[in-house]
Amino acid sequence: MSDFVTTGNVFVPALEQAAEETFQMDEARFHAFYERTSRPLWAYLSRLTGDRTAADDLVQESFYRLLRVKLPDGGDAMLKSYLFRIATNLVRDEWRKRKTQPPALELEPERIEGRNPESRHGEQHESRAVLEHAMQSLKPREREMLWLAYVEGSSHQEISQVCGLKTASIRPLLLRARRKLAGVLRGKKVAHA
Amino acid sequence: MLNNNTCPREQEVLDALQSGRMEPLREHLTACTDCADLALVAGFLRNESEIVQEELSRGNAHLPSASFVWWKSKLRAKRETQEQAMVPLRIAEKAALGAGGLAAAATAWWFWPSATQATALLSPSMVLLAGTAAVCVMGFALYAVFAKE
Ligand SMILES: [Zn+2]
Numbered sequence: 066m067s068d069f070v071t072t073g074n075v076f077v078p079a080l081e082q083a084a085e086e087t088f089q090m091d092e093a094r095f096h097a098f099y100e101r102t103s104r105p106l107w108a109y110l111s112r113l114t115g116d117r118t119a120a121d122d123l124v125q126e127s128f129y130r131l132l133r134v135k136l137p138d139g140g141d142a143m144l145k146s147y148l149f150r151i152a153t154n155l156v157r158d159e160w161r162k163r164k165t166q167p168p169a170l171e172l173e174p175e176r177i178e179g180r181n182p183e184s185r186h187g188e189q190h191e192s193r194a195v196l197e198h199a200m201q202s203l204k205p206r207e208r209e210m211l212w213l214a215y216v217e218g219s220s221h222q223e224i225s226q227v228c229g230l231k232t233a234s235i236r237p238l239l240l241r242a243r244r245k246l247a248g249v250l251r252g253k254k255v256a257h258a
Numbered sequence: 259m260l261n262n263n264t265c266p267r268e269q270e271v272l273d274a275l276q277s278g279r280m281e282p283l284r285e286h287l288t289a290c291t292d293c294a295d296l297a298l299v300a301g302f303l304r305n306e307s308e309i310v311q312e313e314l315s316r317g318n319a320h321l322p323s324a325s326f327v328w329w330k331s332k333l334r335a336k337r338e339t340q341e342q343a344m345v346p347l348r349i350a351e352k353a354a355l356g357a358g359g360l361a362a363a364a365t366a367w368w369f370w371p372s373a374t375q376a377t378a379l380l381s382p383s384m385v386l387l388a389g390t391a392a393v394c395v396m397g398f399a400l401y402a403v404f405a406k407e
Contacts, residue, residue: 087335092328099324107321108310117319125322129331199302215272215300216307240264247295250302 088132099128102145105217106152112200113156113208123159127152146219149227153209160205199249207242214239265292275300358399 090098103124111120130151137143200208209228213219219227221235230238267286271293274280280287280297287294313319322330366373377385 087339088331095328096324099327103321103324103327104311104314107314107319108307111310111319112306121320121322125327125330128327129334132331133335211299211303212307215303236264243295243299246302247298250298 089134089136090132095128095132098141098144101141102148103128106148109149109212109217110152110156112212113153113205114159115200119159123152123155126155130155142223146223146226149213149217150229153227154229157205199246202249203242203246206238207245210235210239211242211246265290267293268296271296272300275304 088095106127107120107124110123111117114120114123127148131144131148134151137147203211206228210224213224213227221239222232224230224235224239225232228235267283267290271283271287274283275297283293283297287297310319314321380388
């Protein structure tokens with residue numbers, strides 16, 4: 066690749082190198098980090114947005130922004146929290162722009178029907194309609210917190226960083242969201258707090 | 259008022275879910291609402307996560323490779339750097355265009371009396387020709403400035 070790139074009638078020297086220099090990690094570290102975090106991030110985004118295509122775009126956008134921002138001090142766990150925070154903010158921005166609530170989640174009936182959750186997790190008595198209703202009934206922030214806590218195993222501090230909330234408020238909010246989802250999954254009506 | 263205290267055995271429930279050994283907790287789960295909620299919700303969400311992971315593994319959902327994302331990010335960063343580098347030039351172009359326009363207007367204003375006298379001596383077809391030529395030159399100048407955008 067040439068060291069010079071034509072822009073209109075002006076030559077900008079070593080533009081490619083200049084662009085790469087704005088990245089906050091080298092290619093090897095990026096590869097390793099991407100391999101570890103892209104699948105969990107895609108899972109989080111696809112269940113948060115209910116839209117696989119949007120999840121594809123958001124994953125790429127999140128990693129791009131991570132490359133361009135000044136990274137926080139700390140290890141890979143901190144970096145992962147930061148990545149999820151970027152992704153969460155992107156989803157919120159998108160909803161704000163559209164001024165709509167997140168859509169119903171895409172669930173695959175054949176997969177769900179093919180499972181036996183009763184034997185896997187004890188108390189689940191699912192049907193596609195119940196699952197859809199369960200996820201729809203949650204607010205976006207509740208989806209975020211529950212997913213981070215019970216799928217990602219994030220601590221309250223990590224959840225607070227991703228969701229932009231105070232650490233002390235995570236416990237009651239999480240508990241409320243959990244009770245709400247449990248109620249819906251049991252087919253009960255849960256009073257909104 | 260919501261009770262924010264939770265059962266001290268919650269971690270046990272999460273560990274049991276992870277290992278799939280729920281049987282020893284069966285009795286506790288029937289007696290403790292918090293742990294029953296936790297088992298239900300965490301089990302449901304982890305099940306959802308497994309469905310998504312299966313979608314990815316079976317190729318029903320596509321996740322680009324690290325190399326592709328890196329390459330695409332590099333291209334985008336390059337384009338953005340390029341655009342940033344062009345900003346001062348675009349401003350200079352706009353300023354030059356503005357100054358040129360002002361100069362042209364001042365010249366026209368200055369020479370207007372002598373131009374009207376001169377046109378009185380010319381035939382209407384010559385005036386039309388000169389007007390058309392002026393419009394063409396101005397149009398070309400504007401095109402040259404804005405075509406790049
Ligand atoms: Zn308990």
